[in-house]
Amino acid sequence: MSPLTVVPTAFQSGTGAAVASKLEAFTRLSADDRAALAQVSQNYRFVDARRDLISEGDKPRHVHLILDGWACRYKQLPDGRRQIVSLFVPGDFCDVNVFILKYMDHSIGALTRLKVAMIGPDEMSELSADRPRIGRALWWNELVAAAVQREWTLNLGLRSAYERLSHLLIELYMRLQLIGRAQNGRCDFPLTQADLADATGLTSVHVNRTLQELRRDGLIELERKQLHILDLPRLIEVSMFNPNYLHLDHEGRQFDARC
Amino acid sequence: MSPLTVVPTAFQSGTGAAVASKLEAFTRLSADDRAALAQVSQNYRFVDARRDLISEGDKPRHVHLILDGWACRYKQLPDGRRQIVSLFVPGDFCDVNVFILKYMDHSIGALTRLKVAMIGPDEMSELSADRPRIGRALWWNELVAAAVQREWTLNLGLRSAYERLSHLLIELYMRLQLIGRAQNGRCDFPLTQADLADATGLTSVHVNRTLQELRRDGLIELERKQLHILDLPRLIEVSMFNPNYLHLDHEGRQFDARC
DNA sequence: CGTCTGGTTGATACGACTCAAATTTGGTGG
DNA sequence: CCACCAAATTTGAGTCGTATCAACCAGACG
Numbered sequence: 001m002s003p004l005t006v007v008p009t010a011f012q013s014g015t016g017a018a019v020a021s022k023l024e025a026f027t028r029l030s031a032d033d034r035a036a037l038a039q040v041s042q043n044y045r046f047v048d049a050r051r052d053l054i055s056e057g058d059k060p061r062h063v064h065l066i067l068d069g070w071a072c073r074y075k076q077l078p079d080g081r082r083q084i085v086s087l088f089v090p091g092d093f094c095d096v097n098v099f100i101l102k103y104m105d106h107s108i109g110a111l112t113r114l115k116v117a118m119i120g121p122d123e124m125s126e127l128s129a130d131r132p133r134i135g136r137a138l139w140w141n142e143l144v145a146a147a148v149q150r151e152w153t154l155n156l157g158l159r160s161a162y163e164r165l166s167h168l169l170i171e172l173y174m175r176l177q178l179i180g181r182a183q184n185g186r187c188d189f190p191l192t193q194a195d196l197a198d199a200t201g202l203t204s205v206h207v208n209r210t211l212q213e214l215r216r217d218g219l220i221e222l223e224r225k226q227l228h229i230l231d232l233p234r235l236i237e238v239s240m241f242n243p244n245y246l247h248l249d250h251e252g253r254q255f256d257a258r259c
Numbered sequence: 260m261s262p263l264t265v266v267p268t269a270f271q272s273g274t275g276a277a278v279a280s281k282l283e284a285f286t287r288l289s290a291d292d293r294a295a296l297a298q299v300s301q302n303y304r305f306v307d308a309r310r311d312l313i314s315e316g317d318k319p320r321h322v323h324l325i326l327d328g329w330a331c332r333y334k335q336l337p338d339g340r341r342q343i344v345s346l347f348v349p350g351d352f353c354d355v356n357v358f359i360l361k362y363m364d365h366s367i368g369a370l371t372r373l374k375v376a377m378i379g380p381d382e383m384s385e386l387s388a389d390r391p392r393i394g395r396a397l398w399w400n401e402l403v404a405a406a407v408q409r410e411w412t413l414n415l416g417l418r419s420a421y422e423r424l425s426h427l428l429i430e431l432y433m434r435l436q437l438i439g440r441a442q443n444g445r446c447d448f449p450l451t452q453a454d455l456a457d458a459t460g461l462t463s464v465h466v467n468r469t470l471q472e473l474r475r476d477g478l479i480e481l482e483r484k485q486l487h488i489l490d491l492p493r494l495i496e497v498s499m500f501n502p503n504y505l506h507l508d509h510e511g512r513q514f515d516a517r518c
Numbered sequence: 519c520g521t522c523t524g525g526t527t528g529a530t531a532c533g534a535c536t537c538a539a540a541t542t543t544g545g546t547g548g
Numbered sequence: 549c550c551a552c553c554a555a556a557t558t559t560g561a562g563t564c565g566t567a568t569c570a571a572c573c574a575g576a577c578g
Contacts, residue, residue: 056503057503073409075409075410075413077413077417077499078499079499081417082417083412083413083416083417085409085412085413085416086409097398097402098402100395100398100399100402101399101402101406101506102506102508102509103503103506103508105406105409105410105503105504105506106406106409106504136359139356139359140359140360143356143357143359143360145405146404146405146408147360147364147365149405149408149409149412150332150334150344150345150364150365150408151334151364152412153342153344153408153411153412153415154334154336154342154344156412156415156416156460157342157344157415157459157460158336158340158341158342158460160565160566161565161566192523192524192525193524193525193526194523194524194525200416201415201416201417202566202567203566203567203568204524204525205526205527205566205567205568205569206565206566206567208525208526208527209526209527209566212526240336240337240338244315244316244362244364245364245365247360247361247362247364249361249362250361419533419534420533420534451555451556451557452556452557452558453555453556461534461535462534462535462536463556463557464534464535464536464537464557464558464559465533465534465535467556467557467558467559468534468558468559469534471558483543519578520577520578521576521577521578522575522576522577522578523574523575523576523577524573524574524575524576525572525573525574525575526571526572526573526574527570527571527572527573528569528570528571528572529568529569529570530567530568530569531566531567531568531569532565532566532567532568533564533565533566533567534563534564534565534566535562535563535564535565536561536562536563536564537560537561537562537563538559538560538561539558539559539560540557540558540559540560541556541557541558541559542555542556542557542558543554543555543556543557544553544554544555544556545552545553545554545555546551546552546553546554547550547551547552547553548549548550548551548552
């Protein structure tokens, strides 16, 4: 990537609205749309790392919108084994429309300290109704989330440890890029190897060895919570990464939408 | 299960509306609701086994509603490896609201000869708008589909072959029960061992050996496309199956809804 | 400083894969 | 109704990827 790449505002500001940035991959947003998103983000709180936002069995009361930090959806078996089934980065919604379900079938946990907005059911449906562009974008967002979940199924089902980790790293890099938090192959990467293990269905020991292989092969650098992808094309090739499931082929953020 | 168990009408009739049966697990439906579902099922066609309903890269034009037969969602890697990421049985919708996406990121294929309704975007939104109860039920349906996808992620990520197959068999049995096509531990089961392998991320050889183990342990019988679960409680135990992700804890079909 | 969390290393075990062939089943046409 | 063929299932032997268990090390932190 050229050093002349334009830096998205969200990245410059650091605290910029990741959601807006993300939804704009699907549709142009107006200033009012962005204001509405900022509005629902007002009611936020901080959550410590390793705390649950909501636990399996709880009644869902809010949609969570991650403003800053990383979180995960996970499920646990009676014998203690744990699987991370989704990862959330800033700008991600956890479960638009969960209200329809009576109980959570999984938990959502903070992987880092989290800044997270809590949006009530009414507020949520108002948002969709008043700002149809956002409503549609939220639909798109849900469909992409479902596509990501399918891709994870494939990832666990038939890729080797080496491919699996490569694939995950690329996905996260691209999702961070979308919200202006990745560029030139670099991004924050706060997951521990144990987290990666839980997400990829491997042991942390094997994650460790596999990451070393990736480093040895000159594909990545990863230390001090910083990921540096050295050779994205080759990483894409070895993991057979096909970005189509992220559905970024829309008009995007080229122009502002009026009103 | 006692031989006096009431046989659901859908099962008796054979061709009964599986969709209605399924949605009624979430909410009561009125006669008009059921009629509306029957209406959108009018426009159907037959698809031969092993044919695609729609392929990766295609533009989505219809929602598919499986009226009879089994289908799957699958993805394929450039090197030919294939993963089934979802299974569809009668009454299942493939991708309510796909229209928002430009291209399919996966294919949908018939596993058996299929009777499938093709529902256009307008017809689909009419259905939701005119019959709010159905609209909500479709939402629930999508959320359950997402929950199932997460459970598959967990299944592939941390269960052994033995547990994985057990879990899948139970899930399918329960989903078939929901549409009145399973009872007393028995149901049709048209998947080949190769299909099971593609769905569980195992090889067909290993599926074969693992099924033999399940038979040896007195848990199941499976031959001539017929599954017989001999000891459901034990099968649930060994696979650590928790039905909460199917979200069947709603008012259900106890009463008819008016109008 | 000692403690703790996260990362690294080594030795060993085992579950699942691979490859190859045999057998059974189911469908089809003569 | 039987002969044939293709598809599906089963079996065996050998290999490999990943797990397991157990230490050990480095840096962060109170």
